[in-house]
Amino acid sequence: MKMTRIFLTTLSLWLLVLAPSKAEEGFPDKLPSTFHSLFPFLGRQDDLNKPQKGPNDESQQQNVPQQAADQNPQILSQDFYIKTCPNAQKIVADALAKIVKTNPGALGNLLRLQFHDCFVNGCDASILLDYSPSGDAVEKSSMVNGLLLKGADMIDEIKLKLEEQCPQTVSCADTLAFTANEVMTMAGLAPQKPLGGRRDALVSLATAAETDNIPMPNWTMEQMVKLFNKKGFNIEEMVILLGAHSIGMAHCDLFIERAYNFQNTGKPDPSLTVEVLEELRKACPNLNTPKYRNPPVNFDATPTVLDNLFYKDMVERKRTLLITDSHILEDPRTLPIVQQFAHDASLFPRRFPEVMLKMSSLNVLTGNEGEVRKICRSTN
Ligand code: HEM
Numbered sequence: 001m002k003m004t005r006i007f008l009t010t011l012s013l014w015l016l017v018l019a020p021s022k023a024e025e026g027f028p029d030k031l032p033s034t035f036h037s038l039f040p041f042l043g044r045q046d047d048l049n050k051p052q053k054g055p056n057d058e059s060q061q062q063n064v065p066q067q068a069a070d071q072n073p074q075i076l077s078q079d080f081y082i083k084t085c086p087n088a089q090k091i092v093a094d095a096l097a098k099i100v101k102t103n104p105g106a107l108g109n110l111l112r113l114q115f116h117d118c119f120v121n122g123c124d125a126s127i128l129l130d131y132s133p134s135g136d137a138v139e140k141s142s143m144v145n146g147l148l149l150k151g152a153d154m155i156d157e158i159k160l161k162l163e164e165q166c167p168q169t170v171s172c173a174d175t176l177a178f179t180a181n182e183v184m185t186m187a188g189l190a191p192q193k194p195l196g197g198r199r200d201a202l203v204s205l206a207t208a209a210e211t212d213n214i215p216m217p218n219w220t221m222e223q224m225v226k227l228f229n230k231k232g233f234n235i236e237e238m239v240i241l242l243g244a245h246s247i248g249m250a251h252c253d254l255f256i257e258r259a260y261n262f263q264n265t266g267k268p269d270p271s272l273t274v275e276v277l278e279e280l281r282k283a284c285p286n287l288n289t290p291k292y293r294n295p296p297v298n299f300d301a302t303p304t305v306l307d308n309l310f311y312k313d314m315v316e317r318k319r320t321l322l323i324t325d326s327h328i329l330e331d332p333r334t335l336p337i338v339q340q341f342a343h344d345a346s347l348f349p350r351r352f353p354e355v356m357l358k359m360s361s362l363n364v365l366t367g368n369e370g371e372v373r374k375i376c377r378s379t380n
Contacts, residue, residue: 076361080174080196085166089194092178093185095158100186104304107183108248109151114180114360115244116145117173119231120213122363124201125172128152128376132204142206144214152377155179159376172376173198177360184356187247187306189349195361199370202379217254221327221334231362233355239328239337240355243348245321246310247303249296252284255321256294260287271326276319297321308341308348315342 081088099106117127120139127139127149139145140152155172158179162170170178174196181194215227228238258269259280268277283297299321300309313319315338320326328334341348371380 076195076197076364076366078193078195081166081170085162085169087165088162088170088174088196089178089182091161091165092158092175093182095161096154096179096182096186099154099157105248106151106154107187107304110154110176110179111183111244111247113149113151113155114176115241116149116209116214117176118359118362119227120209121201122365123173123177123198123360124363124365124370125176125198125373125376126201126204126208128155128172128176129201129204129379130377131379133379134203134205136203137206138204139206139209140204142209142214144209144216155376163374168372168374170196171198171200171370171372173200173364175376180356180360184306184353187304189306189353192353192357195357197364197366199365199367200373200376200379201365201370215324217250217322217324219324221331224324224327232358235333236337237355237358239334239341240348240351241359242325242328243306243308243310243341243352245299245325246306246308246348247299249298249303250321251296252294255280255323256284256287258323259284269323269326271318271330273318276317279319280321306349306352308345311338311342311348315339 085091096106096110113127114123116139117123117125120126127145129138130140132138140149155175159170159172159175162175174194177198178194178196181192185191212223212227215224224238225235228235228241233241257263258272259277260268262269272280280297283295286294300313302309310325314325314329318329320329328338374380
Protein backbone atom coordinates (compact mmCIF):
# COMPACT_ATOMS: atom_id res chain seq x y z
CA MET A 1 0.00 0.00 0.00
CA LYS A 2 2.77 2.39 1.04
CA MET A 3 4.91 1.34 -1.95
CA THR A 4 1.97 1.99 -4.30
CA ARG A 5 1.48 5.39 -2.74
CA ILE A 6 5.15 6.30 -3.13
CA PHE A 7 5.11 5.02 -6.72
CA LEU A 8 2.01 7.05 -7.66
CA THR A 9 3.34 10.17 -5.98
CA THR A 10 6.70 9.87 -7.75
CA LEU A 11 4.92 9.23 -11.05
CA SER A 12 2.72 12.29 -10.69
CA LEU A 13 5.71 14.46 -9.85
CA TRP A 14 7.54 13.19 -12.94
CA LEU A 15 4.48 13.85 -15.09
CA LEU A 16 4.35 17.38 -13.84
CA VAL A 17 8.02 17.94 -14.64
CA LEU A 18 7.55 16.51 -18.14
CA ALA A 19 4.26 18.26 -18.89
CA PRO A 20 4.13 21.85 -17.68
CA SER A 21 0.69 23.49 -17.55
CA LYS A 22 -0.68 25.01 -20.72
CA ALA A 23 -1.95 28.56 -20.93
CA GLU A 24 -5.70 28.85 -20.31
CA GLU A 25 -7.71 30.04 -23.27
CA GLY A 26 -8.71 33.66 -23.29
CA PHE A 27 -6.04 35.16 -21.05
CA PRO A 28 -3.86 38.07 -22.09
CA ASP A 29 -0.14 37.43 -21.76
CA LYS A 30 0.62 40.73 -20.00
CA LEU A 31 0.47 41.15 -16.28
CA PRO A 32 0.13 44.40 -14.38
CA SER A 33 3.07 46.08 -12.73
CA THR A 34 3.53 45.81 -8.96
CA PHE A 35 4.04 48.23 -6.08
CA HIS A 36 6.01 48.07 -2.85
CA SER A 37 4.65 48.33 0.68
CA LEU A 38 4.07 46.05 3.64
CA PHE A 39 0.76 44.92 5.01
CA PRO A 40 -0.17 44.94 8.73
CA PHE A 41 0.57 41.83 10.74
CA LEU A 42 -2.22 39.35 11.32
CA GLY A 43 -2.15 36.09 13.26
CA ARG A 44 -4.18 32.95 13.59
CA GLN A 45 -7.89 32.59 14.05
CA ASP A 46 -7.95 29.72 16.40
CA ASP A 47 -10.93 27.39 16.62
CA LEU A 48 -13.77 27.39 14.17
CA ASN A 49 -15.62 24.74 16.09
CA LYS A 50 -16.25 27.35 18.73
CA PRO A 51 -19.34 29.45 17.94
CA GLN A 52 -18.45 32.23 15.51
CA LYS A 53 -19.52 35.76 16.19
CA GLY A 54 -22.21 37.23 13.98
CA PRO A 55 -21.70 39.68 11.10
CA ASN A 56 -22.86 42.68 13.09
CA ASP A 57 -20.74 41.97 16.12
CA GLU A 58 -18.38 44.95 16.45
CA SER A 59 -15.47 43.00 17.88
CA GLN A 60 -15.72 40.57 14.97
CA GLN A 61 -15.36 43.45 12.55
CA GLN A 62 -12.16 44.56 14.21
CA ASN A 63 -8.91 42.78 13.84
CA VAL A 64 -9.86 39.29 15.08
CA PRO A 65 -6.70 37.49 13.96
CA GLN A 66 -4.57 40.15 15.69
CA GLN A 67 -6.47 39.47 18.92
CA ALA A 68 -5.80 35.77 18.53
CA ALA A 69 -2.16 36.53 17.85
CA ASP A 70 -1.88 38.45 21.09
CA GLN A 71 -3.33 35.56 23.07
CA ASN A 72 -1.64 32.59 21.46
CA PRO A 73 2.09 31.96 21.53
CA GLN A 74 1.89 29.65 18.53
CA ILE A 75 0.85 32.40 16.20
CA LEU A 76 1.54 32.79 12.56
CA SER A 77 4.37 35.18 11.98
CA GLN A 78 5.98 37.12 9.17
CA ASP A 79 9.38 35.99 10.47
CA PHE A 80 8.56 32.32 10.84
CA TYR A 81 11.19 31.19 8.29
CA ILE A 82 13.70 33.97 8.96
CA LYS A 83 16.31 31.50 10.23
CA THR A 84 15.25 28.25 8.56
CA CYS A 85 14.39 29.46 5.05
CA PRO A 86 14.88 33.23 4.74
CA ASN A 87 14.32 33.19 0.97
CA ALA A 88 11.04 31.28 1.11
CA GLN A 89 8.93 34.15 -0.21
CA LYS A 90 11.34 34.82 -3.06
CA ILE A 91 11.57 31.14 -3.98
CA VAL A 92 7.78 31.02 -4.22
CA ALA A 93 7.62 34.29 -6.16
CA ASP A 94 10.22 33.13 -8.71
CA ALA A 95 8.61 29.72 -9.19
CA LEU A 96 5.17 31.26 -9.60
CA ALA A 97 6.45 33.87 -12.07
CA LYS A 98 7.83 31.03 -14.19
CA ILE A 99 4.48 29.24 -14.17
CA VAL A 100 2.46 32.36 -14.91
CA LYS A 101 4.69 33.32 -17.82
CA THR A 102 3.31 30.43 -19.85
CA ASN A 103 -0.01 30.10 -18.01
CA PRO A 104 -1.57 33.37 -16.80
CA GLY A 105 -4.69 31.42 -15.85
CA ALA A 106 -2.64 29.96 -12.97
CA LEU A 107 -3.40 33.12 -11.00
CA GLY A 108 -7.11 32.34 -10.83
CA ASN A 109 -6.53 28.60 -10.36
CA LEU A 110 -4.28 29.12 -7.34
CA LEU A 111 -6.34 31.76 -5.58
CA ARG A 112 -9.39 29.51 -5.79
CA LEU A 113 -7.37 26.53 -4.58
CA GLN A 114 -6.53 28.32 -1.36
CA PHE A 115 -10.16 29.31 -0.80
CA HIS A 116 -11.23 25.67 -1.21
CA ASP A 117 -8.50 24.57 1.20
CA CYS A 118 -9.22 27.14 3.90
CA PHE A 119 -13.00 26.69 3.95
CA VAL A 120 -12.72 22.96 4.67
CA ASN A 121 -11.23 22.44 8.14
CA GLY A 122 -8.96 25.46 7.78
CA CYS A 123 -5.81 26.29 5.82
CA ASP A 124 -4.02 22.97 6.30
CA ALA A 125 -3.29 21.85 2.73
CA SER A 126 -5.78 19.01 3.09
CA ILE A 127 -7.02 19.88 -0.41
CA LEU A 128 -3.64 18.78 -1.81
CA LEU A 129 -3.61 15.20 -0.50
CA ASP A 130 -4.14 12.47 -3.08
CA TYR A 131 -4.54 9.83 -0.39
CA SER A 132 -5.77 9.74 3.14
CA PRO A 133 -4.02 7.27 5.44
CA SER A 134 -7.49 6.02 6.40
CA GLY A 135 -8.17 5.13 2.77
CA ASP A 136 -11.26 7.37 2.66
CA ALA A 137 -11.99 9.51 -0.38
CA VAL A 138 -10.06 12.80 -0.17
CA GLU A 139 -11.37 16.38 -0.50
CA LYS A 140 -9.85 16.73 -3.95
CA SER A 141 -11.96 13.85 -5.27
CA SER A 142 -15.24 15.36 -4.12
CA MET A 143 -17.66 16.63 -6.74
CA VAL A 144 -18.12 19.82 -4.70
CA ASN A 145 -14.53 20.66 -5.54
CA GLY A 146 -15.25 19.58 -9.07
CA LEU A 147 -12.96 18.21 -11.67
CA LEU A 148 -12.27 21.81 -12.59
CA LEU A 149 -10.31 22.71 -9.48
CA LYS A 150 -6.79 23.26 -10.73
CA GLY A 151 -3.42 24.22 -9.36
CA ALA A 152 -2.24 21.24 -7.27
CA ASP A 153 0.38 20.45 -9.93
CA MET A 154 1.63 24.03 -9.74
CA ILE A 155 1.96 23.81 -5.95
CA ASP A 156 4.03 20.62 -6.51
CA GLU A 157 6.33 22.62 -8.76
CA ILE A 158 6.70 25.46 -6.25
CA LYS A 159 7.20 23.07 -3.34
CA LEU A 160 9.95 21.24 -5.29
CA LYS A 161 11.86 24.54 -5.50
CA LEU A 162 11.41 25.09 -1.75
CA GLU A 163 12.58 21.53 -1.02
CA GLU A 164 15.72 22.08 -3.12
CA GLN A 165 16.80 25.01 -0.94
CA CYS A 166 15.09 24.30 2.41
CA PRO A 167 14.42 20.55 2.75
CA GLN A 168 11.29 19.65 4.72
CA THR A 169 11.01 23.11 6.23
CA VAL A 170 8.17 25.02 4.57
CA SER A 171 4.80 23.34 4.99
CA CYS A 172 2.43 22.79 2.09
CA ALA A 173 -0.15 24.99 3.84
CA ASP A 174 2.39 27.83 3.93
CA THR A 175 3.41 27.09 0.34
CA LEU A 176 -0.23 27.56 -0.67
CA ALA A 177 -0.59 30.70 1.44
CA PHE A 178 2.68 32.22 0.18
CA THR A 179 1.58 31.40 -3.36
CA ALA A 180 -1.83 33.04 -2.92
CA ASN A 181 -0.03 36.05 -1.50
CA GLU A 182 2.21 36.26 -4.59
CA VAL A 183 -0.84 35.78 -6.84
CA MET A 184 -2.26 38.98 -5.37
CA THR A 185 0.98 40.84 -6.05
CA MET A 186 1.24 39.54 -9.59
CA ALA A 187 -2.38 40.50 -10.15
CA GLY A 188 -1.53 44.10 -9.32
CA LEU A 189 -2.03 44.52 -5.57
CA ALA A 190 0.55 46.00 -3.22
CA PRO A 191 3.12 43.38 -2.14
CA GLN A 192 2.92 42.19 1.43
CA LYS A 193 4.94 39.88 3.62
CA PRO A 194 3.03 36.62 4.11
CA LEU A 195 2.51 34.95 7.46
CA GLY A 196 4.23 31.60 8.04
CA GLY A 197 3.83 28.84 10.60
CA ARG A 198 0.93 26.75 9.31
CA ARG A 199 1.37 22.99 9.48
CA ASP A 200 -0.07 20.30 7.23
CA ALA A 201 -3.06 18.10 7.92
CA LEU A 202 -2.66 14.35 8.24
CA VAL A 203 -6.10 13.64 6.84
CA SER A 204 -8.29 14.80 4.01
CA LEU A 205 -11.91 13.74 3.77
CA ALA A 206 -14.28 14.34 0.86
CA THR A 207 -17.12 14.27 3.36
CA ALA A 208 -15.68 17.33 5.13
CA ALA A 209 -15.91 19.28 1.87
CA GLU A 210 -19.43 18.01 1.29
CA THR A 211 -20.95 19.22 4.53
CA ASP A 212 -21.83 22.67 3.21
CA ASN A 213 -18.30 24.02 3.46
CA ILE A 214 -17.86 24.74 -0.24
CA PRO A 215 -20.45 27.07 -1.80
CA MET A 216 -22.20 25.94 -4.96
CA PRO A 217 -22.92 28.32 -7.86
CA ASN A 218 -26.68 27.75 -7.54
CA TRP A 219 -26.85 28.63 -3.83
CA THR A 220 -29.27 31.19 -2.43
CA MET A 221 -28.10 34.35 -0.71
CA GLU A 222 -29.11 32.89 2.65
CA GLN A 223 -26.92 29.81 2.10
CA MET A 224 -24.00 32.03 1.17
CA VAL A 225 -24.39 34.36 4.15
CA LYS A 226 -24.75 31.38 6.50
CA LEU A 227 -21.55 29.73 5.28
CA PHE A 228 -19.41 32.87 5.32
CA ASN A 229 -20.78 33.74 8.73
CA LYS A 230 -19.89 30.26 9.99
CA LYS A 231 -16.33 30.89 8.82
CA GLY A 232 -16.22 34.24 10.64
CA PHE A 233 -16.88 36.65 7.79
CA ASN A 234 -19.52 39.35 7.88
CA ILE A 235 -21.58 40.30 4.84
CA GLU A 236 -19.20 43.04 3.74
CA GLU A 237 -16.23 40.66 3.95
CA MET A 238 -18.18 38.11 1.91
CA VAL A 239 -18.75 40.69 -0.84
CA ILE A 240 -15.04 41.57 -0.74
CA LEU A 241 -13.96 37.91 -0.96
CA LEU A 242 -16.30 37.38 -3.89
CA GLY A 243 -14.26 40.09 -5.61
CA ALA A 244 -11.76 37.26 -6.21
CA HIS A 245 -14.01 36.71 -9.22
CA SER A 246 -12.23 39.68 -10.68
CA ILE A 247 -9.62 37.18 -11.92
CA GLY A 248 -10.03 33.86 -13.67
CA MET A 249 -12.99 32.31 -15.37
CA ALA A 250 -16.02 30.08 -15.03
CA HIS A 251 -16.99 27.26 -17.37
CA CYS A 252 -20.29 27.51 -19.23
CA ASP A 253 -22.00 24.55 -17.58
CA LEU A 254 -21.89 26.39 -14.26
CA PHE A 255 -24.12 29.24 -15.41
CA ILE A 256 -25.50 28.26 -18.84
CA GLU A 257 -29.03 27.73 -17.50
CA ARG A 258 -29.25 31.51 -17.10
CA ALA A 259 -28.94 31.91 -20.87
CA TYR A 260 -31.46 29.27 -21.96
CA ASN A 261 -33.46 27.56 -19.26
CA PHE A 262 -33.44 29.48 -16.01
CA GLN A 263 -34.87 27.40 -13.16
CA ASN A 264 -36.41 25.05 -15.74
CA THR A 265 -38.69 27.75 -17.13
CA GLY A 266 -37.46 27.19 -20.68
CA LYS A 267 -36.60 30.90 -20.72
CA PRO A 268 -33.48 32.93 -19.86
CA ASP A 269 -32.91 34.57 -16.48
CA PRO A 270 -35.21 37.63 -16.60
CA SER A 271 -32.63 39.70 -14.72
CA LEU A 272 -30.19 39.50 -17.67
CA THR A 273 -30.02 42.49 -19.99
CA VAL A 274 -30.22 41.90 -23.75
CA GLU A 275 -26.52 42.74 -24.05
CA VAL A 276 -25.41 40.24 -21.38
CA LEU A 277 -27.79 37.54 -22.61
CA GLU A 278 -26.32 37.87 -26.10
CA GLU A 279 -22.80 37.67 -24.68
CA LEU A 280 -23.57 34.53 -22.66
CA ARG A 281 -25.29 32.80 -25.59
CA LYS A 282 -22.37 33.61 -27.87
CA ALA A 283 -19.85 32.34 -25.32
CA CYS A 284 -21.90 29.25 -24.47
CA PRO A 285 -23.69 28.30 -27.69
CA ASN A 286 -24.68 24.78 -26.80
CA LEU A 287 -26.84 23.99 -23.80
CA ASN A 288 -26.07 20.29 -24.18
CA THR A 289 -22.29 20.54 -24.14
CA PRO A 290 -21.05 17.68 -21.98
CA LYS A 291 -19.96 18.81 -18.56
CA TYR A 292 -16.24 19.61 -18.16
CA ARG A 293 -15.87 19.96 -21.91
CA ASN A 294 -17.31 23.41 -22.19
CA PRO A 295 -15.66 26.73 -22.82
CA PRO A 296 -14.37 28.96 -20.05
CA VAL A 297 -15.64 32.55 -19.91
CA ASN A 298 -13.61 35.25 -18.17
CA PHE A 299 -15.27 36.77 -15.11
CA ASP A 300 -14.34 40.20 -16.45
CA ALA A 301 -12.28 41.83 -19.20
CA THR A 302 -9.12 41.88 -17.04
CA PRO A 303 -8.86 38.23 -15.91
CA THR A 304 -5.35 38.54 -14.51
CA VAL A 305 -5.89 41.81 -12.64
CA LEU A 306 -7.44 42.04 -9.20
CA ASP A 307 -9.40 45.23 -9.68
CA ASN A 308 -12.93 46.54 -9.18
CA LEU A 309 -14.12 45.76 -12.71
CA PHE A 310 -16.12 42.79 -11.37
CA TYR A 311 -18.21 45.23 -9.28
CA LYS A 312 -18.33 47.90 -12.01
CA ASP A 313 -19.68 45.36 -14.51
CA MET A 314 -22.42 44.55 -12.03
CA VAL A 315 -23.46 48.12 -11.34
CA GLU A 316 -23.04 49.57 -14.82
CA ARG A 317 -24.07 46.60 -17.00
CA LYS A 318 -25.84 44.24 -14.62
CA ARG A 319 -23.29 41.68 -15.80
CA THR A 320 -22.52 38.58 -13.74
CA LEU A 321 -21.78 35.01 -14.76
CA LEU A 322 -22.70 33.05 -11.64
CA ILE A 323 -26.13 33.17 -10.05
CA THR A 324 -24.44 33.53 -6.67
CA ASP A 325 -22.62 36.65 -7.88
CA SER A 326 -25.92 38.08 -9.14
CA HIS A 327 -27.38 37.74 -5.62
CA ILE A 328 -25.02 40.38 -4.22
CA LEU A 329 -26.27 42.86 -6.81
CA GLU A 330 -29.89 42.16 -5.97
CA ASP A 331 -29.85 41.86 -2.19
CA PRO A 332 -30.50 45.17 -0.34
CA ARG A 333 -27.86 44.21 2.25
CA THR A 334 -25.09 43.86 -0.31
CA LEU A 335 -26.09 46.24 -3.13
CA PRO A 336 -24.75 49.37 -1.36
CA ILE A 337 -21.43 47.57 -0.74
CA VAL A 338 -21.18 46.51 -4.38
CA GLN A 339 -21.94 50.11 -5.45
CA GLN A 340 -19.30 51.48 -3.11
CA PHE A 341 -16.65 49.13 -4.51
CA ALA A 342 -17.73 49.91 -8.09
CA HIS A 343 -17.44 53.65 -7.58
CA ASP A 344 -14.21 53.80 -5.55
CA ALA A 345 -11.44 52.02 -7.44
CA SER A 346 -9.02 52.33 -4.53
CA LEU A 347 -11.23 50.41 -2.10
CA PHE A 348 -10.90 46.87 -3.44
CA PRO A 349 -7.07 46.88 -3.66
CA ARG A 350 -7.03 48.07 -0.06
CA ARG A 351 -9.63 45.76 1.46
CA PHE A 352 -9.15 42.52 -0.50
CA PRO A 353 -5.65 41.65 0.85
CA GLU A 354 -6.86 42.35 4.37
CA VAL A 355 -9.78 39.90 4.10
CA MET A 356 -7.65 37.35 2.25
CA LEU A 357 -5.15 37.46 5.11
CA LYS A 358 -7.97 36.68 7.49
CA MET A 359 -9.08 33.82 5.24
CA SER A 360 -5.56 32.40 5.02
CA SER A 361 -5.38 32.31 8.83
CA LEU A 362 -8.55 30.23 9.25
CA ASN A 363 -8.24 27.40 11.75
CA VAL A 364 -4.59 26.70 11.03
CA LEU A 365 -2.51 23.94 12.58
CA THR A 366 0.58 25.25 14.38
CA GLY A 367 3.30 24.14 16.81
CA ASN A 368 3.43 20.35 16.97
CA GLU A 369 0.07 19.82 15.28
CA GLY A 370 0.05 17.97 11.96
CA GLU A 371 3.37 17.81 10.12
CA VAL A 372 5.48 19.51 7.48
CA ARG A 373 4.93 17.39 4.40
CA LYS A 374 7.79 16.74 2.05
CA ILE A 375 5.46 16.12 -0.88
CA CYS A 376 2.15 17.95 -0.82
CA ARG A 377 0.19 15.05 -2.34
CA SER A 378 1.04 12.65 0.41
CA THR A 379 1.57 12.54 4.17
CA ASN A 380 5.18 11.76 5.16
C1 HEM B 1 -20.55 31.96 -2.86
C2 HEM B 1 -19.26 31.83 -3.00
C3 HEM B 1 -18.58 31.30 -4.22
C4 HEM B 1 -19.06 30.50 -5.21
C5 HEM B 1 -20.45 29.90 -5.36
C6 HEM B 1 -18.00 30.31 -6.15
C7 HEM B 1 -18.09 29.55 -7.30
C8 HEM B 1 -17.14 29.54 -8.30
C9 HEM B 1 -17.30 28.86 -9.56
C10 HEM B 1 -18.48 28.01 -9.95
C11 HEM B 1 -16.20 29.12 -10.29
C12 HEM B 1 -15.91 28.63 -11.70
C13 HEM B 1 -15.05 27.37 -11.68
C14 HEM B 1 -14.76 26.83 -13.04
O1 HEM B 1 -15.57 26.94 -13.95
O2 HEM B 1 -13.67 26.23 -13.21
C15 HEM B 1 -15.34 29.94 -9.52
C16 HEM B 1 -14.13 30.42 -9.92
C17 HEM B 1 -13.28 31.11 -9.11
N1 HEM B 1 -13.45 31.41 -7.78
FE1 HEM B 1 -15.19 31.26 -6.77
N2 HEM B 1 -16.89 30.99 -5.73
C18 HEM B 1 -17.19 31.60 -4.55
C19 HEM B 1 -16.34 32.34 -3.76
C20 HEM B 1 -15.00 32.50 -4.02
C21 HEM B 1 -14.04 33.03 -3.09
C22 HEM B 1 -14.36 33.48 -1.67
C23 HEM B 1 -12.83 33.04 -3.73
C24 HEM B 1 -11.48 33.45 -3.21
C25 HEM B 1 -11.26 34.20 -2.20
C26 HEM B 1 -13.06 32.54 -5.06
C27 HEM B 1 -12.11 32.48 -6.04
C28 HEM B 1 -12.36 32.05 -7.32
C29 HEM B 1 -11.42 32.23 -8.41
C30 HEM B 1 -10.08 32.94 -8.36
C31 HEM B 1 -11.99 31.63 -9.54
C32 HEM B 1 -11.39 31.51 -10.93
C33 HEM B 1 -10.78 30.13 -11.01
C34 HEM B 1 -10.01 29.88 -12.29
O3 HEM B 1 -9.86 30.78 -13.13
O4 HEM B 1 -9.54 28.73 -12.43
N3 HEM B 1 -14.37 32.19 -5.18
N4 HEM B 1 -15.92 30.18 -8.30
